[in-house]
Amino acid sequence: MKRIYVQMSSFVKGRKAAGPVGISIILGLLSFMPRLLIVTFLSKTPEPPLEWWQTSVIYQVYPRSFQDSNGDGVGDLQGIRSRLDHLEYINARALWLSPMYESPMRDFGYDPSNITNIDPIFGTMEDFDELLADVHSRGMKMILDFIPNHTSDLHKWFQASKAGVEEYKDYYVWTDGNLTANGTRVPPNNWKSFFGDSAWEWVEERQQFYLHQFLKEQPDLNYRNPKVVEEMTNALRFWLERGVDGFRIDAVLTMFESADLSLNEPLNNRPGAELWQYESLEHIYTSHQPETYEVIAKWRHLADEYYQKDGNYRFLVTEAYCETIQQAMYYYHTGADMPFNFDLVFLNRTCGGDCVDRAISNWMTNMPIGKWPNWVIGNHDNKRIATKMGTEFVNAMNTLLLLLPGTPTTYNGEELGLTNIEVSYEDTQDPFGKRFGPERYHEVSRDPPRSPMLWDSTHSSGFSNATKTWLPVHPDYEIFNAEAQKKSEGVTPLKMYRDLSLLRQEATFQRGTFRPLLVDENIYSFVRELEGESLYY
Numbered sequence: 001m002k003r004i005y006v007q008m009s010s011f012v013k014g015r016k017a018a019g020p021v022g023i024s025i026i027l028g029l030l031s032f033m034p035r036l037l038i039v040t041f042l043s044k045t046p047e048p049p050l051e052w053w054q055t056s057v058i059y060q061v062y063p064r065s066f067q068d069s070n071g072d073g074v075g076d077l078q079g080i081r082s083r084l085d086h087l088e089y090i091n092a093r094a095l096w097l098s099p100m101y102e103s104p105m106r107d108f109g110y111d112p113s114n115i116t117n118i119d120p121i122f123g124t125m126e127d128f129d130e131l132l133a134d135v136h137s138r139g140m141k142m143i144l145d146f147i148p149n150h151t152s153d154l155h156k157w158f159q160a161s162k163a164g165v166e167e168y169k170d171y172y173v174w175t176d177g178n179l180t181a182n183g184t185r186v187p188p189n190n191w192k193s194f195f196g197d198s199a200w201e202w203v204e205e206r207q208q209f210y211l212h213q214f215l216k217e218q219p220d221l222n223y224r225n226p227k228v229v230e231e232m233t234n235a236l237r238f239w240l241e242r243g244v245d246g247f248r249i250d251a252v253l254t255m256f257e258s259a260d261l262s263l264n265e266p267l268n269n270r271p272g273a274e275l276w277q278y279e280s281l282e283h284i285y286t287s288h289q290p291e292t293y294e295v296i297a298k299w300r301h302l303a304d305e306y307y308q309k310d311g312n313y314r315f316l317v318t319e320a321y322c323e324t325i326q327q328a329m330y331y332y333h334t335g336a337d338m339p340f341n342f343d344l345v346f347l348n349r350t351c352g353g354d355c356v357d358r359a360i361s362n363w364m365t366n367m368p369i370g371k372w373p374n375w376v377i378g379n380h381d382n383k384r385i386a387t388k389m390g391t392e393f394v395n396a397m398n399t400l401l402l403l404l405p406g407t408p409t410t411y412n413g414e415e416l417g418l419t420n421i422e423v424s425y426e427d428t429q430d431p432f433g434k435r436f437g438p439e440r441y442h443e444v445s446r447d448p449p450r451s452p453m454l455w456d457s458t459h460s461s462g463f464s465n466a467t468k469t470w471l472p473v474h475p476d477y478e479i480f481n482a483e484a485q486k487k488s489e490g491v492t493p494l495k496m497y498r499d500l501s502l503l504r505q506e507a508t509f510q511r512g513t514f515r516p517l518l519v520d521e522n523i524y525s526f527v528r529e530l531e532g533e534s535l536y537y
């Protein structure tokens with residue numbers, strides 16, 4: 001295992017002295033065997049104000065696992081409302097709420113059946129309004145997960161489409177498929193779903209196949225139908241009217257497919273990818289199609305309409321796990337304020353200073369001029385940092401996240417340095433994990449990073465009063481939890497995170513230029529610099 005050694009030199013000079021925050025950061029790093037060298041030049045130069053989404057940490061709350069208020073073992077909106085102090089404590093001014101829409105929960109809300117309604121498991125529309133009002137009364141912002149890639153098969157549009165109701169007939173992607181010599185029908189092409197096997201599902205009732213890039217219970221919407229675009233735009237308007245401050249647009253890569261359904265995707269001969277798996281194909285016809293641009297541009301237009309009305313900027317961020325950096329950068333031009341940058345998500349234990357540098361430079365050098373960078377180190381689809389990198393790297397990774405230029409996004413629990421939990425096959429909830437069976441589920445299941453938040457040392461770590469929670473609570477919760485980390489005399493990931501998050505309010509960290517400094521196999525260091533009289537460490 002390579003190490004990113006932290007080397008820390010400190011120096012305070014110039015007009016502005018480092019406050020207590022700066023000092024506690026230094027101590028924090030030293031006591032953890034510093035692995036990052038941070039050199040800052042602070043200054044007082046006034047600059048035009050940045051927008052809220054540029055100055056705030058975006059904090060992702062996975063509603064099922066944040067806080068349960070009604071004792072059913074699943075988190076809910078009133079639960080989140082009761083925990084807003086935590087967001088204030090870590091100075092996260094923007095809450096990104098993962099799906100709370102009505103859903104049969106086959107993919108835990110990423111399979112909405114009605115995106116303008118709240119699922120009863122999370123509460124009611126009143127609960128939502130109360131949560132939003134509380135968020136706003138604290139001067140914080142709230143953004144919603146928006147899921148354009150598909151709906152649930154129980155959605156009334158799909159039900160109507162399946163039944164051939166004229167108005168809804170083309171809301172989804174339907175085809176007759178190919179006729180074989182013996183008179184049966186087969187899918188028109190070799191496209192695969194993310195979960196493996198054909199992306200086409202036969203429906204007796206309509207005598208046609210429909211496309212599903214995810215589960216068969218998640219039929220893909222047909223964005224070539226202007227009515228669909230209008231419906232989705234109206235759904236965004238519905239939430240904007242309720243007062244939300246922006247959206248994280250899920251899975252934009254798969255919004256469109258080639259209009260020509262006879263095109264087979266080429267094999268990519270990836271080692272280890274079996275033919276039934278999504279990974280075995282080069283997704284040139286089902287991913288990253290140019291038409292996506294127009295739809296996102298339309299949503300930008302809508303967001304700006306609200307911005308002009310009340311002066312409150314409406315933020316759009318897209319989610320796309322791109323094959324190439326050029327693809328990723330494309331989404332900066334679609335009207336989104338930024339596409340999520342997953343380069344740091346894919347770092348692992350073998351990654352030393354050079355490798356960290358490559359990941360960071362990849363974004364910084366390819367980003368279009370005038371655009372705003374951003375960093376993500378974890379989310380509900382990926383392993384926890386502490387599991388991926390080792391617990392000793394939690395502070396270093398959070399330091400990168402919070403002090404690099406641009407907007408940081410933190411998935412709930414990463415501020416505590418939480419590790420993945422072990423989930424048995426019997427307890428496995430994630431459909432992706434189940435799909436792989438008892439032998440291989442652990443390779444892909446997304447349950448381990450989705451376990452409940454650890455608040456304190458009481459029953460279920462204060463998450464729920466239920467005897468059984470939807471996923472197991474981390475076994476170490478009695479000693480490892482937010483309250484304990486807050487009260488500890490020493491440096492804890494949570495206190496460190498808070499200090500960094502406050503330090504990030506310095507103009508230098510918000511607006512300063514960035515350049516890597518000493519970089520080798522063992523060290524990654526960088527400079528943030530702002531014009532003016534400087535002080536440096």
Ligand SMILES: *[C@@H]1O[C@H](CO)[C@@H](O)[C@H](O)[C@H]1NC(C)=O
Binds near residue numbers: 114115
């Ligand atoms: C979604 O739910 C709302 C509130 O129950 C209802 O008015 C609306 O018709 C539903 N929309 C769809 C598409 O089912």
Ligand SMILES: *[C@@H]1O[C@H](CO)[C@@H](O)[C@H](O)[C@H]1NC(C)=O
Binds near residue numbers: 181182184
């Ligand atoms: C018809 O042909 C297809 C392939 O051409 C084959 O997969 C299928 O099993 C055949 N069905 C019958 C009933 O023979």
Ligand SMILES: *[C@@H]1O[C@H](CO)[C@@H](O)[C@H](O)[C@H]1NC(C)=O
Binds near residue numbers: 187
């Ligand atoms: C279906 O037919 C089209 C043209 O008729 C062909 O290009 C395509 O490869 C066929 N698909 C499959 C899966 O055989």
Ligand SMILES: *[C@@H]1O[C@H](CO)[C@@H](O)[C@H](O)[C@H]1NC(C)=O
Binds near residue numbers: 346347349350351355
């Ligand atoms: C770790 O990261 C390196 C460099 O990006 C990559 O080549 C390697 O496949 C990764 N290893 C694992 C186990 O993910």
Ligand SMILES: *[C@@H]1O[C@H](CO)[C@@H](O)[C@H](O)[C@H]1NC(C)=O
Binds near residue numbers: 068071462463464465
């Ligand atoms: C659990 O029950 C106790 C006692 O009734 C109550 O004070 C507490 O708020 C409940 N906590 C949750 C998370 O429901």
Ligand SMILES: CC(=O)N[C@H]1CO[C@H](CO)[C@@H](O)[C@@H]1O
Binds near residue numbers: 107149218319381
């Ligand atoms: C990129 C991606 O996978 N996006 C989402 C699309 O929908 C699926 C299935 O609901 C989600 O799991 C993904 O996060």
